[in-house]
Amino acid sequence: MRPTVTFWFDLASTYSYLSAMRIEAEAETRGIAVSWKPFLLGPIFAAQGWSNSPFNLYPAKGRYMLRDMERRCAALGLPLQWPSTPLPANSIRAARLAIAALETTDKGSDLCRMIYHMQFGEGADIADADTLQEALHRVGLSDDLHQVARSPELKPLLRANTDQAQAAGIFGAPSFTIGDELFWGDDHLEAAFDWAVAKQD
């Protein structure tokens, strides 16, 4: 049994873009499996009394994030083009589609990476149905996935993931869990994998 790192992300989360693009390579190196868990930060922020992203509520934090993302994308060799629409995007539709792809196809993580790439590498608005349609096509998934995402079996899973995230003590994204052990932030991705490897021995 390979140990599993659960990767919790919101498709509108800037720092989750960094992790989504590098987590599978890190997992491969360490012989660890990754479980991709899309959730929504909105309800978690709301439970903390925030009506918006902390990057909008606290301008100094927001300015820092924009600059920090520039530096980190440059260091990782990732393209960065900010969408012209306000951040964070409404990611509900993208998250439902991602869950449908993760649950019913073998291209779920490909779709998540493509959505991140189009949003932060090309500046597309992921709240726009056309963007999601294009993402599906680029990874070779069928339009039928929209229907699947809205099905009574799959639609509740986004709420369930978000509730699980909150129960796990998650307060931001990306987060990583190994059992009860929680790591927050792209810069703790390596520490999460170190933990998973140590648990394995």
Added chain:
Amino acid sequence: MRPTVTFWFDLASTYSYLSAMRIEAEAETRGIAVSWKPFLLGPIFAAQGWSNSPFNLYPAKGRYMLRDMERRCAALGLPLQWPSTPLPANSIRAARLAIAALETTDKGSDLCRMIYHMQFGEGADIADADTLQEALHRVGLSDDLHQVARSPELKPLLRANTDQAQAAGIFGAPSFTIGDELFWGDDHLEAAFDWAVAKQD
């Protein structure tokens, strides 16, 4: 001229303890100078509308910090014993004393490290005058420093540092600046030094 990394810290900040204990070794390795800048997070949090530390306002964040500090202290080989008094401690007196030591002696950073060690390595309350007295003695500084700290020349410097921190866009501690470039968090200490080295070339 060696480039300088400015190290911004609040003596009550848990994550700043990690940086204080390792920053000079990192600086030595890279041939970089460190400028120690004590400031107060309180007024900066207040300007963001927070009446308390985010670790107290947002319990999930607070619980995470306690666990994360345990893991990181273990990884760095640093002792960790939480004070029995509520966090964060009132650090005004400690910060004034640190500024006096930094400005008028060559043991300023020794005193800062000792205050952190007593607080988070031994569980002492740094708002307690006896703790600060003991810290002075342990690093071989004179009691006269209390007077110096309250002098009209030095007393305003803590407010000035805090104003400077806010003007630099600082919203948490530890932070590191190289010119206008800001890095936040102990886990970005290396990135700050990388930046300082690159600027040097």
